[in-house]
Amino acid sequence: MSQPATITPGNGPALAPAALSIRGLTKRYADGTLALENLDLDIPAGSFFGLLGPNGAGKTTLIGAVCNLIRLTGGEITVFGQPGSGMSARRMIGIAEQEPNLDKFLTVYETLLYHGGYYGMDGGEASERAEQMIDAFDLRAKRDVEAPKLSGGMRRRLLLARALLHRPRLVILDEPTAGVDLELRHELWRYIRGLHEQGTTILLTTHYLEEAEALCDEIALISDGRIVARDTAEGLKLSHGVDSLEDVYLRTVAGGRIAMDRLEEVE
Amino acid sequence: MNPLPPVDVEPHPWRGLAWLTRRECHRVLKLWKQTILAPVISSLLFMVVFGLSLGDSIAEVNGFEYRVFIVPGLIAMAMAQSAYSNNSSTIFQARNDRYLDDILSAPMSAWQVHLGYLAGGAMRSLIIGVVLTALALPITGAPLELPLELILAVLLTIGGFGALGIIVGVYAQSWDNQSFINNIVILPLIFLGGVFYSVSRLGSPWEQISHLNPLFYVVEAVRYGFLGAADVSPWLSLGVVAAITFALLMWAQVLFSTGHRLKP
Numbered sequence: 001m002s003q004p005a006t007i008t009p010g011n012g013p014a015l016a017p018a019a020l021s022i023r024g025l026t027k028r029y030a031d032g033t034l035a036l037e038n039l040d041l042d043i044p045a046g047s048f049f050g051l052l053g054p055n056g057a058g059k060t061t062l063i064g065a066v067c068n069l070i071r072l073t074g075g076e077i078t079v080f081g082q083p084g085s086g087m088s089a090r091r092m093i094g095i096a097e098q099e100p101n102l103d104k105f106l107t108v109y110e111t112l113l114y115h116g117g118y119y120g121m122d123g124g125e126a127s128e129r130a131e132q133m134i135d136a137f138d139l140r141a142k143r144d145v146e147a148p149k150l151s152g153g154m155r156r157r158l159l160l161a162r163a164l165l166h167r168p169r170l171v172i173l174d175e176p177t178a179g180v181d182l183e184l185r186h187e188l189w190r191y192i193r194g195l196h197e198q199g200t201t202i203l204l205t206t207h208y209l210e211e212a213e214a215l216c217d218e219i220a221l222i223s224d225g226r227i228v229a230r231d232t233a234e235g236l237k238l239s240h241g242v243d244s245l246e247d248v249y250l251r252t253v254a255g256g257r258i259a260m261d262r263l264e265e266v267e
Numbered sequence: 268m269n270p271l272p273p274v275d276v277e278p279h280p281w282r283g284l285a286w287l288t289r290r291e292c293h294r295v296l297k298l299w300k301q302t303i304l305a306p307v308i309s310s311l312l313f314m315v316v317f318g319l320s321l322g323d324s325i326a327e328v329n330g331f332e333y334r335v336f337i338v339p340g341l342i343a344m345a346m347a348q349s350a351y352s353n354n355s356s357t358i359f360q361a362r363n364d365r366y367l368d369d370i371l372s373a374p375m376s377a378w379q380v381h382l383g384y385l386a387g388g389a390m391r392s393l394i395i396g397v398v399l400t401a402l403a404l405p406i407t408g409a410p411l412e413l414p415l416e417l418i419l420a421v422l423l424t425i426g427g428f429g430a431l432g433i434i435v436g437v438y439a440q441s442w443d444n445q446s447f448i449n450n451i452v453i454l455p456l457i458f459l460g461g462v463f464y465s466v467s468r469l470g471s472p473w474e475q476i477s478h479l480n481p482l483f484y485v486v487e488a489v490r491y492g493f494l495g496a497a498d499v500s501p502w503l504s505l506g507v508v509a510a511i512t513f514a515l516l517m518w519a520q521v522l523f524s525t526g527h528r529l530k531p
Contacts, residue, residue: 029531064531067372071526087374091278095372101365105294117286118373120279126286162369 017081019045019170019201020066025075027061027225035061036225038075045080045169048202050216052209054253058225059205060098063174066203067095079170091119094168098175098205100155102147108134108158109143112165119166126165133161136191153184160188164195171195172203177211189215209245219245223253278374284383287370291387294357295394302353302391307398310345314338317463318407328465331494338409340462342399343424343489346392347482350428351435351453353388355445358436362529371530377523381433385519388429396421409493416501417492420508424485427512428453430519437522437529456482467498484508 020043027036036058043049053059064070066077068085077084079092103111112133116126134143137157142150150158156176163171173192177185193215196202206212212219213233220230229236229252236248295302318334325333361367370380403409411417432445439445460466460483466474477483484499484507491497497504522529 067368069368069371069530071530087278087376090372090374093372095368097365097368099365101368103290103366103369104360104364105297106290110293114286114290115369115373117289118283118370118375120282120374122279122282 016045017078018042019047019080020203021078022062022066023076025062025065025077026073027058027065027070028073034225036065036075039222039226041220041227043170043201043203045201046196046199047217048196048215049204050212050219051203051205051222052207052212052219052249053205053222057222057253059222060174061225062222063095063097063172063203063205066172067093091166092169093172094163094166094170095172096159096163096174096176098178100147100152100159102150102155102158102162104146104148107144107146108139108150111147111158112162115162115165121166129165129167133165137161138187152179153181156180156184157188160191168200170201170203174205175207176204177206177208209249213245221249221252228252281379283373283375284379287375287380287383288386291357291383292390295353295387295391302349303394303398306345306349306395307402310341310395310399311402313341314403314407329467329496329498331496332408334407335409335494336465337463338403338407339490339493340457340460340486342396342403342493343420343486344457344462345399346396346421347424347428347457347485348449348453349395350388350392350425351432352445352449353391354384354429354432355436355439355448356432357387358384358433359439359442359445362436367529371526378520381520381523384433385426385429388432389425392425392429393421410495411493412495413492416505417489420485420488420492420505423505423508423512424489427485427508427515430512430515433519434515434522437519437527453482456480457486459483460486461498462486465498481507481511484511 020041022039022041025036025039025041026034028034039058039062051059051062061070065072066079066084068090079089082089082092103114106114109130112130113126116129117123121129134140137160139154139157139161142154147155147158156179160173160176163173171192177188180188189211192202204212204216216233218230218232219236220227221236222228229239229248231239233245237243237245240248240251242248242251314334314337318337321333327333328336358367361370375383400411404411435445435448459477460480461477466477466483469477478499484504487497487499488501488504488508491501491504521527
């Protein structure tokens with residue numbers, strides 16, 4: 001087992017590197033859209049970090065950049081001190097994307113088995129881990145069913161099981177509970193909380209502000225490709241002089257400011 | 268639910284490639300009626316209809332019975348088309364349904380992803396080639412004169428057409444795009460490359476024009492391996508096929524290395 005790199009400033013104690021460190025990240029798409037603009041972000045190891053913002057703010061682009069799924073225009077990413085595009089960094093990340101992107105030729109078991117293989121597990125280890133995840137996410141009855149034949153909730157379970165199968169140190173969850181019923185949502189959060197308590201760093205994007213408030217140690221608000229606010233939920237409310245995270249959200253992000261102004265005009 | 272703590276291990280250097288290769292072969296075997304049976308039946312029908320039915324009424328071609336003469340070209344055509352269509356469809360589908368993201372985010376280098384995708388088309392193509400050879404030789408009496416030269420020609424052919432399939436799969440914007448390349452470019456060029464006739468019989472200028480067709484050299488290289496004779500030097504045909512294959516492999520590698528059209 002390799003140990004994560006450490007940073008030692010002067011003669012002081014060794015500091016664990018951030019789980020995710022982003023410097024000057026810029027992404028301009030081929031059509032000219034500037035999705036991220038010179039974005040800096042550090043997520044401490046072991047934290048439960050929320051990333052909130054309206055549609056089109058740059059959340060999914062940011063996640064894609066961290067997971068090697070988009071080409072960067074500029075900037076640097078490190079994961080636990082390792083270069084983001086390197087193999088070690090990729091091994092440490094698990095991602096559950098917003099849209100189900102499951103291999104239509106594979107069953108639930110095969111989806112997990114092959115994913116383990118892509119991440120370097122041998123056959124026995126990948127199989128054992130796949131069976132564990134099938135039980136953990138209550139997929140036993142669907143073990144040999146192909147992905148297109150699964151219900152929406154089952155697909156969501158499988159996406160999460162796949163993201164966690166190789167036991168990543170940084171788990172990125174992009175709207176993991178979108179379209180999921182209340183019971184499953186609570187079940188998933190219980191599991192993710194458990195992971196966090198075991199030392200996994202979680203980066204979460206969600207539109208459910210109350211969930212972000214309940215789960216996350218820290219929250220960053222992103223708008224127009226930039227981080228516009230960052231603090232604990234309480235800190236954000238205090239600094240904006242409001243009672244709810246929803247009000248912070250409406251005041252902070254661009255579209256929300258307009259909505260807030262209109263609300264105040266009506267009042 | 269019982270979560271386990273994260274683990275911190277270095278990624279294995281080649282296991283990802285082995286699993287991607289296995290996944291691609293798994294897909295080929297799962298769809299075996301479509302990926303293997305259909306092209307084998309189609310090629311056998313060509314051999315029966317053109318070779319056995321019409322063969323007796325056609326004089327020998329370059330010293331070989333007609334039904335023997337067409338066997339290498341038909342096998343080359345089936346193998347080339349299957350390597351192409353397999354890779355173009357698997358890449359396009361993975362892009363379209365976005366499960367390619369699971370590969371691109373995994374700790375695998377660009378060349379490993381490239382090689383893994385090439386492997387599926389190569390396996391499908393080799394199965395078709397072996398089955399057709401095993402059936403065609405006893406049926407038609409075609410010889411297998413130079414197996415090493417044949418193996419070299421076959422490997423170059425499936426490498427080149429597999430890479431072409433990947434390139435088209437990466438650029439394709441619809442299913443129509445990839446079948447267009449197969450039906451409008453590959454199939455006519457193979458037919459015009461001398462599968463059913465010897466281009467030396469065409470006379471000037473059609474013989475010279477045929478020599479500009481790159482697929483003519485594919486047919487000739489494979490024919491030389493089976494029959495030990497061809498219209499052009501085997502070194503010329505193998506050299507042209509190797510050069511084309513190398514260029515296509517490099518192009519496909521650039522696509523995986525840069526992420527062009529694979530990543531926004």
